[in-house]
Amino acid sequence: MPELRxxxxxxxxxxxxxxxxxxxTDFLVEESKVKGGFCPLCPGNEKTTPDEVLVYGRQWGDPNSSGWKLRVVPNKYPALIIEGNLDKQGEGLYDRMNGIGAHEVIIETPNHDDRFTYLPPQDMLLTFLAFRDRILDLAKDSRFNYVVAFKNYGKxxxxxxEHSHxxxxxxxxxxxxxxxELEGSLSYYKYKDRCxxxxIIRQEMQQNIRLVCENDHFVTLTPFAPRSPFEMWILPKRHHSSFVAQDDRSLIALAEIFSETLRRLDACIPHAPYNFVLHTQPLRSGSLDYYHxxxxxxxxxxxIAGFEWGTGFYINPMPPEDTCRFLREVTL
Amino acid sequence: MPELRxxxxxxxxxxxxxxxxxxxTDFLVEESKVKGGFCPLCPGNEKTTPDEVLVYGRQWGDPNSSGWKLRVVPNKYPALIIEGNLDKQGEGLYDRMNGIGAHEVIIETPNHDDRFTYLPPQDMLLTFLAFRDRILDLAKDSRFNYVVAFKNYGKxxxxxxEHSHxxxxxxxxxxxxxxxELEGSLSYYKYKDRCxxxxIIRQEMQQNIRLVCENDHFVTLTPFAPRSPFEMWILPKRHHSSFVAQDDRSLIALAEIFSETLRRLDACIPHAPYNFVLHTQPLRSGSLDYYHxxxxxxxxxxxIAGFEWGTGFYINPMPPEDTCRFLREVTL
Incomplete structure (x- = not known):
């Protein structure tokens, strides 16, 4: 049983x-590339993953058979497990609880060699639909307070x-x-009565020096105080605190700007490893005026030097205004 | 001029x-090893570094000549620069200031192939003396509020x-x-009236399951909620908020336990890359009852997966009690 401390x-x-x-010494082996060989996420190997909890695009056939466009399966090596009670305990001045939670893998495409960056927006959309469907489903479980949706690309x-997920x-x-983030934005809201x-979106649209791209619903910025060169934020123009409250139209626009944003990054730094993380309100918190x-x-x-993760103190060798110019000027 | 944002x-x-x-694309080149070849930190190459601000062990000879045991020099590629005013400015809702600060390199040994881990404690001591001397000196500059002292070992x-620094x-x-840390420990102090x-030290000495080693002045623990396998904290047994207030006797004991701690780590995971960071009170804050x-x-x-740095949420594959057992059981 995993444990939270x-x-x-x-x-x-x-x-x-x-x-x-x-x-x-098992921790020492650093591999420079993601493992190749047998791929448990490829069509035909569905039986090697835990049973799917969501599938898109399979017209016929049994669960866990091929013919799908996107599958969501529990992680075979989960950081948290779904069965059990929270069982909160003290140990002197320490607090711990059972590692109850869910850990799921979104297999974004059946094609092993597809890159998320170059999925057509209508296919990339499926990932955002899956985030929404799964978060809505997991929110029904009152043991959970938050769902982190994220992607790690590159070793x-x-x-x-390797397979895009x-x-x-x-x-x-x-x-x-x-x-x-909640505390910081609430404190601003208390002072200004504004999100x-x-x-930030208003000021960035006016200044137009960190605005990478936009469409009717979204804007991509290089943030004013980025931790890393080429850090980017994608924000909806219309205020809302909850990702799962977005309708299909909004998620289509999200897929379009996400696709453009990642293609711009790839044009600047081919195959740059990256993480993206969805920032949204806690589960069942109701709509928040101060969070976006x-x-x-x-x-x-x-x-990025190692000590920066320990101190929360980042040294970034490129101003976001320069990053933004590079990102804007590439030919797509 | 660097900038703080x-x-x-x-x-x-x-x-x-x-x-x-x-x-x-310059950011993309990942080298698997630290660069070899010409070493600007070696004796004989003193002129290739900026002028030394502190030296130990040179009995005769000019500044920036060889014959030293430890040198401190300004970083040739500093993240912050020493000359100028803070010049705080707003930009709409954003805040920035000039990147005023100091960035120094402690060259811990004249021998290129020495490893910090295996320096005799009386030589390792010099690094801690240099931390103390330099922090005391930098504290005289009222523009500075904090000095981060740290080491990055391994690419x-x-x-x-490569040269130990x-x-x-x-x-x-x-x-x-x-x-x-200050907020967290102050909040505990307000509630309990104790540091x-x-x-933590009291409880760990009693429980004796995360206690790696100790001497008269210090204790090394694997913390209850570590971010990484083999994370360790070295704490003075006697309460004090300030590293620079430590006397020579205390720093000798620090070098002894630091040496043992790193040798235990190396015996478990040879050449494990690591960062260490000194956690001490802000400059000129006076002695604090709540901080240690x-x-x-x-x-x-x-x-450690990449997304963890973005979310402040760590998944650690080994409990600190197990880590501690491995660290204790090695033969030194």
């Missing part, structure tokens, strides 16, 4: 997801399989990123 | 330290030179790690 000083929760029998960004982790607690993200859902895309480039 | 939502400051003429942990960054602002770190200086050592192992 809270750092008593910082209030930061971590998951101990023990990989049994692991020896210290340096943490991907362990993203992940969902349903958590009984709020991760620090979420509480910090800080709406104000969005995606953050952070390329994982070598210039 | 604040994320308006999180209050996180970042440094834009522009490397001029850098093209997007995966951000080291760009650590770094100091003097900052006009407090990094997020520091404010979060949370003192309580310490070192945090975080190995940088592949199992």
């Amino acid at each position: 809270k750092d008593p000083i910082l209030g930061r929760w971590i998951i101990i997801a023990e990989e049994r029998g692991k020896r210290p 340096a960004a943490g991907a362990s399989l 993203s992940q969902l982790v349903a958590l009984p607690i709020l991760p620090r990123m979420v509480t910090a 800080i993200f709406c104000d 859902w969005h995606f953050e895309i952070v390329p994982k480039l070598t210039s | 604040k994320d308006p939502i999180l209050g996180r400051w970042i440094i834009i330290a522009e490397e001029r003429g850098k093209r997007p 995966a942990a951000g080291a760009s030179l 650590s770094q100091l960054v003097a900052l006009p602002i407090l990094p997020r790690m520091v404010t979060a 949370i770190f003192c309580d 200086w310490h070192f945090e050592i975080v190995p940088k192992l592949t199992s």
Whole structure:
């Protein structure tokens, strides 16, 4: 059973997801490429994954057979497990609870060699529809307070399989990123009575120096204080705190700008490893006037020194205005 | 001129330290090993570094000549620069200031092939004496509020030179790690009227399941909620908020336990890349009853997925009790 533990000083929760029998030196093997060979995510190998919890595009045939366009399956090596009670316990001044949660893999395409970046927007859309469907479903489980939806692309960004996929982790607690964003934006709202993200979008549209691209519904920015060169945020122009409240039209526009954004990144830095993370309100929190859902895309480039993760203090070798110019000027 | 920028939502400051003429694809080149060849930190090459600001062990000879045991020099490619005013400015809802600060390199040994881990404690001591001397000196500059002292060992942990060295960054602002720790420990103090770190040490000595080693002055723990396998904290047993207030006796004991701690790590995972960061009170803050200086050592192992840095949410594949057992059981 995995376990959740809270750092008593910082209030930061971590998951101990023990990989049994692991020896210290097992952590040392750094592979420069994602593993090739047999692919459990390819059509024909459906039986090697846990049973699918969502499928799109299979017209006929049994569950866990081929013929699909997108599949969602529980992670075979989950960081958290779905069965059990939270069972919160103290240990002196420490707090822990059972590692209850869900960990799912979104297989974004049946084609092993497809890259997410170059999926046609109508196919990329399926991933966002799957995020919405799965988060809505997981929200029914009152043990969960948040679902983190994210993608690791490239070994340096943490991907362990080549086949294009993203992940969902349903958590009984709020991760620090979420509480910090909620607190920061609430504090601005109390002072100004306005959503800080709406104000940022307004200022960025006026200044037009960090605006990478836009469509009717969305805007892509290089943020004012980015952690990494080529960090980008994709924000909906219309205020809303919840990703899952978006209708199909909005998600189509999201797929279109997401596709353009990633193609611009790839044109600047071919095959740049990156993570993207969906930032949205906690499950069942009701609509919030002070918070604004969005995606953050952070390329994982070598210039980020290790100590920065420990101190929360980032050194970025390129201003976002320059990054933005590079991203705008590429030919797509 | 580098620039400091604040994320308006999180209050996180970042440094834009522009490397001029850098093209997007320059960020892509990932080298698996730290560069060899000419070493600017070796004796005989003193003239290739900026002029030394501190030296130990040179009995005779001019400044910036050989014959030293430890040298501190300004970083040739500093993230922050020492000359100028802070010049704080707004830009709509954003905040920025000039990148004023200091960035220094501690060359820990004249011998290119020495590893910090295996320096005799009396030589390792020099690094801690240099941290103390330089922080005391930098604290005289009222533009600075904090000095981060840290070491990156191994390419995966951000080291760009082979020759054993650590770094100091003097900052006009407090990094997020520091404010979060101060807030967390103050909140505990208000409630309990006790230092949370003192309580942690007391509980860990009693439980004796995460205690790696100790001497009269210090204790090394695997923390209850570690971000990474083999994360370790070295804490002084006697309460004090300030590293620079430590006397020589205390720093000798620090070098002894630091040496043992790193040798235990190396015996478990040979050449594991790691970062260590000194956690101490802000400059000129006066002694704090609620805060407790310490070192945090975080190995940088592949199992940490990229998205974790974005969410502040860590998955750790090994409980600290197991890590501790491995660390205790090695033969030194």
